[in-house]
Each structure stands twice: as C-alpha cells, then as structure tokens.
Amino acid sequence: MDETDLNRYNIDWYNQVRGKSKIVIKPKTTEEVSKILSFCNEQMLAVCPQGGNTCVSGASVPVFDEIILSSDLMNKIISLDENSGVLVCQAGCILENLNNYVADKHLLLPLDLGSKGSCHIGGNISTNAGGLRLLRYGSLHGNVLGLEVVKASGEILDCLSTLKKDNTGYHLHHLFIGSEGTLGFLTKVAIQCPPQSKAVCLAFLAKNELGEILSAVEVIDTPSMDTVNEHLKLSSPIGKHEYYLLLETKGSDEGHDQQKLNKFLESVLNTNLISDGAIASEPAKYHAMWALRERLPEAFLHDGYVFNYDLTVPLEYYYKLVADVREHVGSRAHRVFGFGHLGDGNIHLQVSVKEFSKQMKQHIETFLFKKIKELNGSISAEHGVGFLKAPHLSSIKNESSFKLMKSLKALMDPNAILNPYKVLEN
Incomplete structure (x- = not known):
C-alpha cells in the first residue's frame, strides 16, 4: 500500500485533519482483532480504530502515526430474525447495504444518514450517530440490543444479547455506544429493526x-x-x-x-x-x-474551507445561534449557514471561509462554545468529540462526570493505546 492508498485512511472526509500512519490492518474476524490488540497492548503501540471514515470530528483518523485498525473486511451479515426484527452483523457492514438487506424482509434500520453509502454500522454506534429519523425511532442506545467488543488487552467481551428485555446486571454494551473507539473495538452488533411503514x-x-x-x-x-x-x-x-x-x-x-x-x-x-x-x-x-x-x-465541500459544528441547543435558540455567529464573524466569512434536525434540537452550523486559519478557528470557537455553555447545550449532538472537540470537553462537562470518564478510560485501557488524543486528550 503506497502513500496515495493510505490517504483514504489518514485524511478525514472533510479534509480537516491528516494523520501519518504507515500501517493499515484489516482483520476479518473477532479473533484476529483480539490477537492484534493483544500484541499492540504488550508493545505499547497506539491504535486508531476506523470504520468508513466519514466522521466529522477527527475521531476516525490518526493524529500522528498510530496503527489504523480498519473494519473494512468485517462486513458479514450473521443473522436476521424476521419475527423479532433483530439483525446481527459484523461491525464493518455498510449502513445502506444493511438497510437494503432488511428491506427485503419489510424491515428497516432505525438509522438514516447522508453518508449511508460508505459509513459502517460499528462507526455509527461508536459515535452514537443520530441521523435523519431519531425523532421517530430514538437514539442507538434504544435500538442496539447487544455488542461484541474487543478490549485494549485483546480480551473479547461478549455482550451480544438479542433480547429486547434483559435486566440482569449492568448494561455494559452502553459503555461503548458513543465511546468513539477509546474503550474497545466493536466487532459485532445486534440491532432492532422496526417494520417498514406502508x-x-x-x-x-x-x-x-x-x-x-x-x-x-x-x-x-x-x-x-x-x-x-x-x-x-x-x-x-x-x-x-x-x-x-x-x-x-x-x-x-x-x-x-x-x-x-x-x-x-x-x-x-x-x-x-x-x-x-x-x-x-x-x-x-x-x-x-x-x-x-x-x-x-457534499455541497459545502466546494464552498472554500468550512468550519462545521454539530450542536444541540434548546429549540427557542435553535436558529438564533446561527444568526449570532453570523454577526460575530461578519465579513471575515464567505457564508454562515445552518441546517439540521429541528425535531431533536440538533443544528449543523457551518462557517465557510476562503482558506483555513488558526485565528479564525479560535475566533469562532471561543465565542460559539461559550454561548453553548450558557445555553446548557452540547458541543456534539451526534458526531462525537473526536480530536477536534476534545480540548473543549472538560469545560462543557461537569467535573465529576469528566473525572468518571477518565477513570473508566484508565480501567478499560490502562496503557492508553486505543484512539489516543481523542475525546479525553489522553
């Protein structure tokens, strides 16, 4: 694999960040993932878990030269129970392929994204993607019934329940939904598929x-x-x-x-x-x-350099936030625009400029994230924290929650090999 081939794995979809990894490993089975992570953990080698690499927060690409562990070849559908509507598949299955598969059985995936033709279900779950129909079907925390995960040590954690109700002990699989690959590598998924509407x-x-x-x-x-x-x-x-x-x-x-x-x-x-x-x-x-x-x-990729933000705010401030940022940046921006999921308060705010500058980034984010905190909003509604928002998380989260997150990371990944510099800036 030459450098041109590596670009697909080193550069994020929005061309915001670029890593320098020279190694991409594509396992096909859980057992292979286990052996890879066991070796990397023993040798203290950092690993960047990656799905379809459609993340917009910099979570899916290396910051430096971390080994990229790709789920590209983990794309098998394992089973579909047509009576219960429960689909079990590997984490590298492309979202649109899964939806086409269950559509033949008059079911649908409870998740729909613009990137459905290339994103992986494991990546969707790792970032707790919301998408276009969260209003109707709820978040992935309500639809994912179970997961199989490989921990940093290489230990395989089997939480692959297919039961709609299982109230025995801690619901461990929820730890990995939205963890952005920092606690473990998702290998298999059990997800509830509702019936298609007539x-x-x-x-x-x-x-x-x-x-x-x-x-x-x-x-x-x-x-x-x-x-x-x-x-x-x-x-x-x-x-x-x-x-x-x-x-x-x-x-x-x-x-x-x-x-x-x-x-x-x-x-x-x-x-x-x-x-x-x-x-x-x-x-x-x-x-x-x-x-x-x-x-x-896809359209705003052609609109110069675009600073894009994925935010949740109370509905009464939904579009006012866009207007406030437009006033704040003034003529320094080519275009300030907003769109998103009005039904759940998620606004995608974009600021397009001629070219990237650190000064402009700081000018926007100092104002924007302060405003989000004042409104008791979220700096990430559905695309995760990743690398780009990690420096701001401690100022948004309350101190006790942030400390607990760091404690869980230290417990699950004591050598900090999984997706370093993401979420918690370890």
Missing part, C-alpha cells in the same frame, strides 16, 4: 397535529439551499424562501395519513405560518426532495 409522505414544512405519524423534521436555511444550488445544481421545488422544512410522515394507512397531512397544510397556510409547499409520495419526487438535505455536506 405509507410514506414528504412535505417541504411541522406541527404537533402530526404527532403519531411524524418521522422526520429537517430545517434548511436560504444560504444552505444556495450552496446546494450553486455547487450541485439542485433547486428547491417551491422557489426561494428564507427557511425550508422537510417534514416526513410514516404510517400504516395512506388515506388516513394523507388526510392528516392535507389538513395540517391547510391549517398552516390559513394562518400564514408557511408561504408555500410541495408534497411527494412518489419515490422519484420523494428521493429528489431528500437529496436537497442529504447532499448538503
């Missing part, structure tokens, strides 16, 4: 009348839509407006759901809460609408 509708718009059938509420601002239009030639089906809402419903009765959606649209139009809208139930129109949201990260 009726799906998508509208450019949201309100409480749709509660029992609502599955996603996404917001896109004008600068975000402009970015998609300029770089990908995708345009809004309803012309230009200040904000856009993508509202998706999923239910079991198409007539009932369509009636509820039409009633909702009529009420918000009559009260001037929206100025225009479009509905799609046909697959082609449905996918075209979703592409406006899902391809946004």
Whole structure:
C-alpha cells in the first residue's frame, strides 16, 4: 500500500485533519482483532480504530502515526430474525447495504444518514450517530440490543444479547455506544429493526397535529439551499424562501395519513405560518426532495474551507445561534449557514471561509462554545468529540462526570493505546 492508498485512511472526509500512519490492518474476524490488540497492548503501540471514515470530528483518523485498525473486511451479515426484527452483523457492514438487506424482509434500520453509502454500522454506534429519523425511532442506545467488543488487552467481551428485555446486571454494551473507539473495538452488533411503514409522505414544512405519524423534521436555511444550488445544481421545488422544512410522515394507512397531512397544510397556510409547499409520495419526487438535505455536506465541500459544528441547543435558540455567529464573524466569512434536525434540537452550523486559519478557528470557537455553555447545550449532538472537540470537553462537562470518564478510560485501557488524543486528550 503506497502513500496515495493510505490517504483514504489518514485524511478525514472533510479534509480537516491528516494523520501519518504507515500501517493499515484489516482483520476479518473477532479473533484476529483480539490477537492484534493483544500484541499492540504488550508493545505499547497506539491504535486508531476506523470504520468508513466519514466522521466529522477527527475521531476516525490518526493524529500522528498510530496503527489504523480498519473494519473494512468485517462486513458479514450473521443473522436476521424476521419475527423479532433483530439483525446481527459484523461491525464493518455498510449502513445502506444493511438497510437494503432488511428491506427485503419489510424491515428497516432505525438509522438514516447522508453518508449511508460508505459509513459502517460499528462507526455509527461508536459515535452514537443520530441521523435523519431519531425523532421517530430514538437514539442507538434504544435500538442496539447487544455488542461484541474487543478490549485494549485483546480480551473479547461478549455482550451480544438479542433480547429486547434483559435486566440482569449492568448494561455494559452502553459503555461503548458513543465511546468513539477509546474503550474497545466493536466487532459485532445486534440491532432492532422496526417494520417498514406502508405509507410514506414528504412535505417541504411541522406541527404537533402530526404527532403519531411524524418521522422526520429537517430545517434548511436560504444560504444552505444556495450552496446546494450553486455547487450541485439542485433547486428547491417551491422557489426561494428564507427557511425550508422537510417534514416526513410514516404510517400504516395512506388515506388516513394523507388526510392528516392535507389538513395540517391547510391549517398552516390559513394562518400564514408557511408561504408555500410541495408534497411527494412518489419515490422519484420523494428521493429528489431528500437529496436537497442529504447532499448538503457534499455541497459545502466546494464552498472554500468550512468550519462545521454539530450542536444541540434548546429549540427557542435553535436558529438564533446561527444568526449570532453570523454577526460575530461578519465579513471575515464567505457564508454562515445552518441546517439540521429541528425535531431533536440538533443544528449543523457551518462557517465557510476562503482558506483555513488558526485565528479564525479560535475566533469562532471561543465565542460559539461559550454561548453553548450558557445555553446548557452540547458541543456534539451526534458526531462525537473526536480530536477536534476534545480540548473543549472538560469545560462543557461537569467535573465529576469528566473525572468518571477518565477513570473508566484508565480501567478499560490502562496503557492508553486505543484512539489516543481523542475525546479525553489522553
């Protein structure tokens, strides 16, 4: 493998950070992972666990020359219980492949991401990815039933329960959901797959009348839509407006759901809460609408250097945060824009500039993270802490929680070989 081949593993998807690893190891089995980590632990060799490398916080690439342990070849589906809807697979399975597989059995993965064509389910779980439909199906803490994990020492930890209810002792597998590869390497996953909905509708718009059938509420601002239009030639089906809402419903009765959606649209139009809208139930129109949201990260890769932040704030401050940052950076930025999961308070805030500078990064983050703390928000809603946000975690977390996290890391990985410099800055 030459340096060009290594770039895929050393450079993150957003080209924000670059490691210098010369070694990528691709095991196929849990036993191989165990032997690799046992050796690395004994020799005090640092390891960077990596899935599809779509992480945006710098968690999935080495900081220096750590050995990259890739799950690329751990891509086997082990079993699917069609009665319970429980899927068991290796951690390197690509999310979209899993969803296609269970779709044949009229099931779906409770997770949907723009990077679904390349991200790995193990990486999704390691970062506790939220995605487009957390509003309907909840977080991975509620959907992952069990995990098989290899500890830093090489010991295999079997928590691969497929039971929906198992209340015996500590729920150890939850330790690894969101741990970003710092406590162990995920090898196998048991995940609950809900049934597919019989009726799906998508509208450019949201309100409480749709509660029992609502599955996603996404917001896109004008600068975000402009970015998609300029770089990908995708345009809004309803012309230009200040904000856009993508509202998706999923239910079991198409007539009932369509009636509820039409009633909702009529009420918000009559009260001037929206100025225009479009509905799609046909697959082609449905996918075209979703592409406006899902391809946004692809679009802003062409918009200069983009500082991107994945935040959770109380809903009353949801877009005000974007406006505050826009005012703070002023003419120093080419574009400040926001989009995200309105249904769960997760805003993706982007600041595009001509080129990267440490001064600009500090100017943004000193202001932004102070504001997040004042609002009792989170500096990472769904993409993890990784390397880029690790320096800020201790100031956001309360002291007792941060100390406990460090104690767990020391217990699980005493030689600190797993994903060093990530999350806790060890």
